[in-house]
Amino acid sequence: MGRDRAPTACPERRHPRLKWWDEAALVALTRLHPRARPVSPGDWRFAGRVIRRGRRLADLDDAALQKAAQALRPALLEQGLTGPAVTDSFALVREATFRTLGYRHHKVQIMGARHILAGHLTEMATGEGKTATTALAACTAALAGVPTHVVTVNEYLRERDYETLRPIYDLLGLSSAQVAPDTDPAAKAEAYRAAILHVSNTTLVFDYLRGRLGRDDLVSPQRRAAMRLAQGAAPPVTPPGLSFAIVDEVDSILIDEAQTPLIIAAPHQQVGAEDCALALSVARGLRQGADFTIRADARRIDLTDAGRQRVARAIDAAAGLWTIPRAREELIGHALSALHLHHRDQHYIVTEGKVQIVDEFTGRVLADRQWQAGLHQMVEVKEGLTVSEARRTLAQITYQEFFRRYLWFGGMSGTLSEVGRELSRVYDRPIARIPTNRRLRRRHFRTRLFRGEPRKIAAIVARARRMARKGRPVLIGTRSVDVSERISVALGAHPHQVLNARQDAEEARIIATAGVAGQITIATNMAGRGTDIKLSDAARQAGGLHVILSEFHESRRIDRQLMGRAGRQGDPGSTEAFVAVTDPVLRRFAGGLCAFARLMPWPVPGRLPSILATPLRRSAQARAERLGARNRAATLRRSARLADLMAFTGHRTQ
Numbered sequence: 001m002g003r004d005r006a007p008t009a010c011p012e013r014r015h016p017r018l019k020w021w022d023e024a025a026l027v028a029l030t031r032l033h034p035r036a037r038p039v040s041p042g043d044w045r046f047a048g049r050v051i052r053r054g055r056r057l058a059d060l061d062d063a064a065l066q067k068a069a070q071a072l073r074p075a076l077l078e079q080g081l082t083g084p085a086v087t088d089s090f091a092l093v094r095e096a097t098f099r100t101l102g103y104r105h106h107k108v109q110i111m112g113a114r115h116i117l118a119g120h121l122t123e124m125a126t127g128e129g130k131t132a133t134t135a136l137a138a139c140t141a142a143l144a145g146v147p148t149h150v151v152t153v154n155e156y157l158r159e160r161d162y163e164t165l166r167p168i169y170d171l172l173g174l175s176s177a178q179v180a181p182d183t184d185p186a187a188k189a190e191a192y193r194a195a196i197l198h199v200s201n202t203t204l205v206f207d208y209l210r211g212r213l214g215r216d217d218l219v220s221p222q223r224r225a226a227m228r229l230a231q232g233a234a235p236p237v238t239p240p241g242l243s244f245a246i247v248d249e250v251d252s253i254l255i256d257e258a259q260t261p262l263i264i265a266a267p268h269q270q271v272g273a274e275d276c277a278l279a280l281s282v283a284r285g286l287r288q289g290a291d292f293t294i295r296a297d298a299r300r301i302d303l304t305d306a307g308r309q310r311v312a313r314a315i316d317a318a319a320g321l322w323t324i325p326r327a328r329e330e331l332i333g334h335a336l337s338a339l340h341l342h343h344r345d346q347h348y349i350v351t352e353g354k355v356q357i358v359d360e361f362t363g364r365v366l367a368d369r370q371w372q373a374g375l376h377q378m379v380e381v382k383e384g385l386t387v388s389e390a391r392r393t394l395a396q397i398t399y400q401e402f403f404r405r406y407l408w409f410g411g412m413s414g415t416l417s418e419v420g421r422e423l424s425r426v427y428d429r430p431i432a433r434i435p436t437n438r439r440l441r442r443r444h445f446r447t448r449l450f451r452g453e454p455r456k457i458a459a460i461v462a463r464a465r466r467m468a469r470k471g472r473p474v475l476i477g478t479r480s481v482d483v484s485e486r487i488s489v490a491l492g493a494h495p496h497q498v499l500n501a502r503q504d505a506e507e508a509r510i511i512a513t514a515g516v517a518g519q520i521t522i523a524t525n526m527a528g529r530g531t532d533i534k535l536s537d538a539a540r541q542a543g544g545l546h547v548i549l550s551e552f553h554e555s556r557r558i559d560r561q562l563m564g565r566a567g568r569q570g571d572p573g574s575t576e577a578f579v580a581v582t583d584p585v586l587r588r589f590a591g592g593l594c595a596f597a598r599l600m601p602w603p604v605p606g607r608l609p610s611i612l613a614t615p616l617r618r619s620a621q622a623r624a625e626r627l628g629a630r631n632r633a634a635t636l637r638r639s640a641r642l643a644d645l646m647a648f649t650g651h652r653t654q
């Protein structure tokens with residue numbers, strides 16, 4: 001290792017404070033940052049050395065292997081995580097992986113782990129085995145005495161990855177644990193002391209926030225009392241120090257989820273059901289364009305002057321909040337937003353009499369989360385449900401702010417190149433691009449463009465049936481619960497399975513059978529990131545998994561994640577997209593171009609020339625990404641200001 005230019009280890013902790021111009025100039029400035037860097041010849045030499053070093057370990061029995069791992073500790077401590085001891089450590093973990101999982105890491109995985117350990121953001125193509133790569137970095141850091149958090153994007157992946165890697169940790173004599181949201185506090189506290197902890201991003205951040213609220217030196221007695229009210233008698237669990245984290249699907253956490261702060265809230269005064277009902281009835285009488293405008297791309301509704309006057313006239317006799325112009329406009333704003341921007345089975349589902357928010361990017365239910373400031377209650381009244389308690393914010397943090405509190409962290413994902421520049425600018429981290437182990441055998445067919453959804457769904461169904469008859473498993477990806485259900489209805493009696501926010505309990509079973517020959521699975525983004533669909537032999541011989549995108553997403557990365565379910569580890573597979581100019585993302589972000597495209601004459605009924613699909617997609621996704629980048633910069637600036645304010649008022653921000 002000495003001769004190679006090793007990646008810098010443990011980069012300094014930085015807290016860049018973004019200035020006012022960041023928001024406007026972020027997109028332009030990020031262009032100055034280099035895109036992902038390919039691996040260096042030194043990385044290849046390092047991987048070769050690990051493999052050679054491992055050959056000597058084959059003769060050791062399990063006990064001797066564990067002893068050898070423990071004997072490495074002093075060398076790792078002394079040399080740090082860039083010294084020659086890392087080569088030995090990787091060789092040991094690779095051997096332990098072979099004994100427990102039955103395969104040895106490929107060179108590309110060794111290189112990936114080296115970059116993760118160095119705190120780089122690492123792009124490894126989908127299906128290249130990032131779970132096993134994690135083991136190399138996590139075990140090495142843990143052997144060096146660094147408490148390591150392996151952070152996943154959801155609970156399903158947390159459990160799957162922990163169950164997969166645990167035998168390796170056990171064999172090497174490393175303590176490990178996983179934390180679920182419902183783990184009891186005593187077990188949680190114990191788990192946070194393990195050398196390697198597997199935890200989902202949400203659980204980790206909420207435990208961190210609760211822990212801070214529970215600390216006397218950080219929080220006022222009033223806040224703590226409110227906190228106790230919010231979470232019963234359960235004592236808060238504090239993750240003891242944020243040292244090193246390995247963040248899986250790092251772009252999902254630091255980009256897609258960056259705009260929404262995680263909030264701990266306590267019960268607050270009730271937003272009256274009558275107020276909500278009145279606001280909804282007034283809002284229903286307002287005319288789009290004349291009384292209010294919708295900026296669909298920014299998901300914003302503004303009342304016009306005429307609208308304000310109309311509202312004032314409509315609630316003439318109302319009292320209380322309604323007499324204050326700002327308060328009534330906020331109520332009407334929420335009512336309009338509930339009616340026009342928040343759609344059932346797309347943005348939320350209704351189960352057991354409750355409104356449950358569905359995450360746009362992952363397709364999963366965000367348990368126990370509420371929209372803020374009375375909007376949630378407005379949606380409940382719109383759905384005719386009992387109004388829940390409104391809550392008041394006690395503590396909040398964004399993922400971007402949270403992960404900057406680690407001494408250092410490494411991340412990985414199959415889709416970093418699109419956001420590499422933004423990530424490297426905000427986190428000051430290099431992005432490494434790791435090559436694939438084998439040539440990718442996935443084929444991408446031409447995108448079909450339709451005038452409207454009915455024809456599109458009919459074509460998807462016909463295509464899925466044809467593929468299934470050939471013995472190929474088919475995965476149809478949708479952006480929302482309702483589209484997944486519409487396709488399911490269109491498939492009728494043809495055997496198929498559906499995975500969406502309503503079936504999350506059956507996720508593991510559905511995924512386990514999705515790779516069987518002839519199986520059709522319709523899934524929201526829940527089957528996107530991280531999902532490993534194992535092919536049966538017959539399915540592999542028939543040509544592997546065929547993925548159909550039923551809509552483009554706001555970000556190309558999410559499209560690529562879904563397509564990445566096919567053609568993993570050198571398997572055959574194919575992908576294609578069936579989209580319509582009426583799809584929400586195209587309409588919202590490329591409305592003008594879509595209207596123009598519809599004017600095109602085309603001989604096939606219901607169809608439009610496929611050649612238009614790419615420019616439409618590029619234009620819509622570029623606009624959505626630009627808007628997203630701006631919002632993220634604004635969020636980061638706000639949370640940086642909040643951190644300043646808390647420091648000023650005596651609340652340390654660690």
Ligand SMILES: Nc1ncnc2c1ncn2[C@@H]1O[C@H](COP(=O)(O)OP(=O)(O)OP(=O)(O)O)[C@@H](O)[C@H]1O
Nearest residue numbers: 103104105106126127128129130131132414530532
């Ligand atoms: N070195 C290896 N040799 C053989 N099989 C491997 C190896 N590494 C990983 N695999 C297998 O490859 C498959 C994909 O692994 P994994 O789910 O970790 O990929 P991933 O890179 O995380 O994918 P995604 O980007 O979709 O999350 C798994 O079935 C795993 O068992």
